Amino acid sequence: MLSIKNLTVNVNDKQILKGINLEIKPGEIHAIMGPNGSGKSTLSHILSGKAGYTVTGGSVTYQGKDLLEMAPEIRAREGVFLAFQYPVEIPGVSNIYLLKAALNSIRKHHGQPEVDAMDFLTLVKGKVRLLEMDEKFLYRAVNEGFSGGEKKRNEILQMAILEPKLCILDETDSGLDIDALKVVAEGVNSLRAADRSFVMVTHYQRLLDYIKPDFVHVLANGQIVKSGGAELALELEEKGYSWLEDSKAAV
């Protein structure tokens, strides 16, 4: 699904990612943890094609294609989805309009006709129920005036409707209360499929209690300093990151 090799990235001549290697197979769930400022969001942004970063080395291959060559919208249409750490407010564009525009862009990309209006509404309303949201949110402007938790839930709603292949969740759990976390986790779990992979950036074990990862990676100072199974997250919860950063520095 995704193969990241020796990826190095600069922002304003400062190296942020210092040689990332990551292999993600279809159906796998990878959690990425790590201290603030270690480069987790940078990695998410690079994968989704945000401008302002310079790739200085390495490669990213997605479904056999060079991901870095694709425009952001092409990546999205090919199935890469980023649930933002800080979702952007778009006053004046309703949620439902954006959902329809996005879905139809994907369909057009794959040579399919526009979605039928009734089918679309049925689909959207079903997902709204799945995420225990109020239908009113559909008709509100994208994220405008949403609470922190509502924004995160809205990201997952979009994801559930667009059915991407590679779902990148950048700290979707932060800002969610316990109940919301459960709902969002259920939403994510309902999307689990043999041909769909997840990258979940998180600081907390509690998300991983609900969505069990196959792999946990620790990103520190622009590098993956340790990888392991789900149990690694528990160890991190207990010990923090410093032992890893230190051990790395000692290498």
Place this chain on the structure above:
Amino acid sequence: MTAATASRYTAEYSNIAPTLPGQNLPWLTALRQEALTKFSALGFPSLREEEWRYTNVSAIEKKLFSPSLIGQAQELVSTELLASYQLPDTWSVVLLDGHFCAEFSVLEGLPETVSVMSMAEALAKQPEIVARYINQAVNNDEHSFVAFNTAWFTDGLFVHVPAKLVLEKPIQVLHLNTQNDALASTRTVIVAEQMADIKVIETFVGLDAAYLSAAVTEVFVGPNADITLYKLQCESDKAYHFGGIYVKQAKDARFIHHNFAFGGLLARSDIHTDLDLASECELNGLYLGVNRQHIDNHTRINHLKPHGISRELYKGVLDDRARGVFQGRVIVAEDAQKTDSQMNNRNLLLSNDAEADTKPQLEIYADDVKCAHGVTVGQLDEKSIFYLQSRCIDEETARNMLTFAFANEMVDKIKIKSLHDQALEQVLIRFPQEGVNKEWL
């Protein structure tokens, strides 16, 4: 500009005067005479005047716009044209080239206690009531466009709503202009007595002609009354438009204005309101400029008494070589303690040749007030563009969508469905990119 150029209009006045309504009313003749004298001395406003410094109206003086005769153009107005602007579910008054047109107007079923009639009829039937209001929310000294309107107005509308009456449907005033070189000068008076609640829509449209539309509207919001006034200005792109709205708010009165300035080669609106004790006003505006349009909006919020609240948001989208002007004055009198005022003007420039001039002015003479203002002139937000791209939208479409969204925020504030759809249509006509698929809205 100068008395010399204004004299062309003045010279013609003696021919026009006998055709104007209210000939038999000495007070009105005197008022018109005073206005004529003021206008003759000053001419149209000049760039030297602070409140006109960005808007050059000398083109109006180089031409000579004259009032057209009643009924001259009725056959030019097709049912389709009328249907495309006349809103269903309203009481609708049509002012055709500056004259009330009974044939096109729809006034059946108005409550008996409400008067909605042409200004000419009001001057004939109840001049003493009109006299109480005319030139009371503004006077001939404001600037010479007001004086010009006072001297020249051929008709207009008079609306009076008694205390406690909530009018179930809005009243639409459709200004329809059809003639080249014509002047449509109208005076409208809107009165809502204590605790009344009304919505009025002023629509300005025209055929493809170069005309001057000069309208003055005086609004009186009684104690604890509500008036929401919409203005949809879609004049012909060759037309000149001046529209002044002057409001007096009594104690606890609420006034909401939505100003959509879309049309005209050169268009200027004044929205001025005086607030009494604990009255509230909300001024919303959206101006869209393309080609060489010049669109000027001038607002003045006058907090005269304590506890007033004012909220103002004006947005402009300017493309090609268009120029948008926003001048917003907020005056807080010494007596107006605890005033709470916010003013915002945001401009989106879509081309390097487009221009936005924005000038917020706060004049605060009280010491215990909360006043904020902000202006921006800029391009689209890159973060938002990326967000949309990450949701499968290509960059160009994302830009169009955001431009539309920027404007649509103001359209979405319209609470009357038919008017909302009409304004939306007008926005889409002006920004026809495929970025916004109307069927999905």
